[in-house]
Amino acid sequence: MRDVMKKPVAVIGGGLAGLTAARYLRQQGVPVQLYEAGKKISGLAQSFHDSDGFTYDFGAHFITNRLAAAIGVGHACRDVRYYGETVRLGGRNFSYPFGLMKVPRLTSSGIRTRAANLIKGERPESAADWFRARYGRALADEVAIPLTEAWSGASASELAPSVGDSIPGSIARTLMLKLASRVTGRAVACGYSREMPESAHVWHVYPNDGVSLLCRKLAESIEDAILLESPVEKIIVESGRAVAVRVHGQEHEVSAVVSTAPCNILAKLTSGTDALEALARFRYRPMVFVNMRFRGRGLLPDVVAWTPEKQFPFFRLTEATLSMPWLAPEGKTLITVDIGCAVGDSVWNMSDEELGELCLGHLSEIVKDARTRYMGCRVLRTPIAYPVFLKEYESDRVRFEHSTGVENLYSVGRNGEFAHIFMEDVYWRTLRKMRGLVGELGLRASSTGT
Amino acid sequence: MLVTDKIIEQQFVRDVAAQPLAVAATGDDTAPACDSLSLESVGCCVCDSDEALPVGVGEDFEYRTSRDTFVAMQCEGCGLVYLNPRPSVDEFSRIYPSNYHAFDFSPERYGFVYKVRRRLEARRALQWCRGLKEGGRIIDIGCGDGFHLGLLRDFGHSSWRAEGVDSDARAVEAASRAGLTAHVGSVERLDLPAASYDLALMIQTIEHVADPPAVLRAVLSLLRPGGKLVIVTDNTDSPDFRLFKGRHWGGYHFPRHWNLFNRRSLRALAGKVGFEVESLSTVVSPVNWVYSVRNLLADMRAPAWLVNQFSLEATASLAAATLFDSLHKLAGRGALLRAVLRRPAA
Numbered sequence: 001m002r003d004v005m006k007k008p009v010a011v012i013g014g015g016l017a018g019l020t021a022a023r024y025l026r027q028q029g030v031p032v033q034l035y036e037a038g039k040k041i042s043g044l045a046q047s048f049h050d051s052d053g054f055t056y057d058f059g060a061h062f063i064t065n066r067l068a069a070a071i072g073v074g075h076a077c078r079d080v081r082y083y084g085e086t087v088r089l090g091g092r093n094f095s096y097p098f099g100l101m102k103v104p105r106l107t108s109s110g111i112r113t114r115a116a117n118l119i120k121g122e123r124p125e126s127a128a129d130w131f132r133a134r135y136g137r138a139l140a141d142e143v144a145i146p147l148t149e150a151w152s153g154a155s156a157s158e159l160a161p162s163v164g165d166s167i168p169g170s171i172a173r174t175l176m177l178k179l180a181s182r183v184t185g186r187a188v189a190c191g192y193s194r195e196m197p198e199s200a201h202v203w204h205v206y207p208n209d210g211v212s213l214l215c216r217k218l219a220e221s222i223e224d225a226i227l228l229e230s231p232v233e234k235i236i237v238e239s240g241r242a243v244a245v246r247v248h249g250q251e252h253e254v255s256a257v258v259s260t261a262p263c264n265i266l267a268k269l270t271s272g273t274d275a276l277e278a279l280a281r282f283r284y285r286p287m288v289f290v291n292m293r294f295r296g297r298g299l300l301p302d303v304v305a306w307t308p309e310k311q312f313p314f315f316r317l318t319e320a321t322l323s324m325p326w327l328a329p330e331g332k333t334l335i336t337v338d339i340g341c342a343v344g345d346s347v348w349n350m351s352d353e354e355l356g357e358l359c360l361g362h363l364s365e366i367v368k369d370a371r372t373r374y375m376g377c378r379v380l381r382t383p384i385a386y387p388v389f390l391k392e393y394e395s396d397r398v399r400f401e402h403s404t405g406v407e408n409l410y411s412v413g414r415n416g417e418f419a420h421i422f423m424e425d426v427y428w429r430t431l432r433k434m435r436g437l438v439g440e441l442g443l444r445a446s447s448t449g450t
Numbered sequence: 451m452l453v454t455d456k457i458i459e460q461q462f463v464r465d466v467a468a469q470p471l472a473v474a475a476t477g478d479d480t481a482p483a484c485d486s487l488s489l490e491s492v493g494c495c496v497c498d499s500d501e502a503l504p505v506g507v508g509e510d511f512e513y514r515t516s517r518d519t520f521v522a523m524q525c526e527g528c529g530l531v532y533l534n535p536r537p538s539v540d541e542f543s544r545i546y547p548s549n550y551h552a553f554d555f556s557p558e559r560y561g562f563v564y565k566v567r568r569r570l571e572a573r574r575a576l577q578w579c580r581g582l583k584e585g586g587r588i589i590d591i592g593c594g595d596g597f598h599l600g601l602l603r604d605f606g607h608s609s610w611r612a613e614g615v616d617s618d619a620r621a622v623e624a625a626s627r628a629g630l631t632a633h634v635g636s637v638e639r640l641d642l643p644a645a646s647y648d649l650a651l652m653i654q655t656i657e658h659v660a661d662p663p664a665v666l667r668a669v670l671s672l673l674r675p676g677g678k679l680v681i682v683t684d685n686t687d688s689p690d691f692r693l694f695k696g697r698h699w700g701g702y703h704f705p706r707h708w709n710l711f712n713r714r715s716l717r718a719l720a721g722k723v724g725f726e727v728e729s730l731s732t733v734v735s736p737v738n739w740v741y742s743v744r745n746l747l748a749d750m751r752a753p754a755w756l757v758n759q760f761s762l763e764a765t766a767s768l769a770a771a772t773l774f775d776s777l778h779k780l781a782g783r784g785a786l787l788r789a790v791l792r793r794p795a796a
């Protein structure tokens with residue numbers, strides 16, 4: 001037992017998931033070593049500040065007051081007062097979801113389909129089927145399917161119906177939460193929690209110094225366990241158990257491994273087993289985020305504007321300053337433009353200026369004087385923005401939800417889980433998995449009989 | 451008269467008598483700028499597990515002792531609601547400020563409410579003492595300023611010997627000034643005579659302590675075989691909890707109530723420590739109702755005059771809430787839980 005307990009658990013990655021895992025294990029008295037490839041912790045949970053007073057987040061806006069309190073940084077967070085989305089169709093903006101219901105074509109198609117489903121009740125074969133069965137053909141074909149395809153880079157008929165699991169719940173619930181948001185003057189979280197129940201008392205907050213505060217707080221009590229600039233080169237599995245990790249060419253024995261790496265990378269890192277082979281096929285959608293700076297505020301109709309129509313090279317625009325005014329200097333704003341792409345394609349290879357120009361050309365349809373207000377852009381390219389749930393590996397993905405296939409190898413975090421989850425989900429899910437790991441280590445310790 | 455009787459029926463006890471805030475509705479921008487508290491992570495003290503779901507998020511609505519926010523977790527095993535993370539014990543002097551009501555539940559400050567409560571709490575205390583022999587020894591754990599000790603002295607049998615324990619020196623000093631016997635410290639660490647007490651009281655104390663099993667074990671060892679422990683605490687199987695648990699429930703008393711029970715979790719705790727459960731029932735109290743509404747109003751930045759209609763000095767809201775809770779008590783869901791536990795006879 002003592003041997004098992006003396007060897008540390010190796011945690012790969014110093015983002016929210018890795019740090020949550022490492023801190024929890026330490027609290028439970030389990031020795032732990034965290035390996036971070038980069039020069040600093042935080043991973044996806046980072047903010048970048050420029051000299052002009054703009055703040056750019058790495059796509060991680062959805063921190064709730066519940067997550068902040070659980071981590072112990074509630075005192076250092078500001079309330080987000082408002083959040084809203086619109087969908088642009090035929091040159092008009094419709095608030096999401098209720099504004100879309102005012103379009104008779106979309107509503108009647110939705111009602112007809114729901115009624116038909118009551119009789120037929122067929123199981124959807126693909127994401128396209130799922131959307132059509134759920135929303136009706138008109139809303140699915142005009143909004144949900146084009147957005148899903150732009151975001152995933154795959155045809156909705158090739159995507160598994162489980163894509164729909166990430167769409168928020170009932171209309172009544174949404175209405176209740178939106179109403180609560182209006183009454184309380186807080187951006188009540190609606191559709192941004194998979195793991196824990198939503199309620200009128202859970203709303204978006206933003207740490208004063210940017211989202212990395214969460215990670216800094218988690219790291220406080222485990223600083224001695226964090227090794228920076230230490231990429232894990234190999235996870236060595238023997239007889240179905242992870243036994244060591246290789247870092248800087250040196251092997252270190254471990255009692256378990258907790259990885260936050262994208263799971264297709266995890267498959268490549270792991271040697272001595274074929275249990276993870278299927279993961280190598282899992283695909284992530286690369287994305288280019290063009291952060292465009294403008295003079296003025298309130299240029300978009302709402303915080304998020306979805307653009308499902310094919311003429312737009314982007315599918316989502318976000319003016320985060322409408323929710324969080326502090327992200328840009330007064331009188332200025334930031335619009336983040338999301339463009340799906342493939343690594344090495346023409347969009348991926350465009351210079352920042354070209355991307356700015358591409359966006360500006362199309363944005364002018366929505367914001368008439370965008371060009372005169374434009375103050376340049378900063379671009380963030382990521383090869384692994386979103387997991388793509390292709391039907392061809394759906395059964396492997398479902399299996400992976402339950403286990404990596406290696407008993408003491410855990411995969412956590414947004415990329416590690418290959419799931420459409422948000423920061424708070426990452427936190428609770430990681431804790432749940434680590435509870436399982438502690439239990440497993442304890443069982444193993446007692447079964448080895450010392 | 452009816453209303454008065456109902457008020458008498460309820461338990462104010464120490465953590466309900468919070469004084470009204472000078473500024474009722476305090477938000478982000480106006481809260482005093484203080485450092486955050488030092489926090490620590492814990493699990494369920496009954497099950498020794500941390501499989502739990504977050505049920506509420508809130509802050510110190512009453513005293514604004516810090517800007518920290520807190521999560522109330524509910525154990526999936528026994529239903530215990532506990533604060534996690536919670537302030538470390540070193541932070542006691544901050545989370546119990548000098549104007550904390552338990553240090554000054556005085557007739558000067560609480561007037562009519564004090565008088566009513568005193569008379570009727572005395573009746574209740576004497577019920578707990580029923581069957582207590584001549585010369586019986588009583589210990590009040592978490593005695594605060596000695597309110598119940600005073601009642602036992604003034605209304606109980608003259609031969610009874612009552613003493614108290616409280617970890618707050620200010621509270622014990624107040625008790626001593628009133629001529630009562632009280633010890634500063636925690637019952638686990640004080641050198642008190644084992645197997646010597648006939649009755650122990652924990653009146654709205656257990657929710658404040660860091661390690662309820664350790665405290666109950668210590669109490670068990672102080673009691674004679676067959677000795678009795680009466681616990682009164684906030685009830686999480688109550689409609690006020692269900693309605694307000696997301697944020698504003700008065701029983702959270704963020705961040706001072708660390709463990710909150712229902713019948714199941716209290717029974718499990720008693721069993722874990724080795725007590726027999728003689729009875730588990732509920733008691734009427736308006737306080738969590740009144741403070742839930744108060745917290746809600748304060749959180750919504752309602753005007754101070756409105757917020758102050760809901761306090762321990764606001765007789766009308768107390769009376770209305772007492773009547774309301776009486777109905778729930780009839781269904782076995784009063785706002786407070788009362789457990790009578792017994793140390794097994796040899």
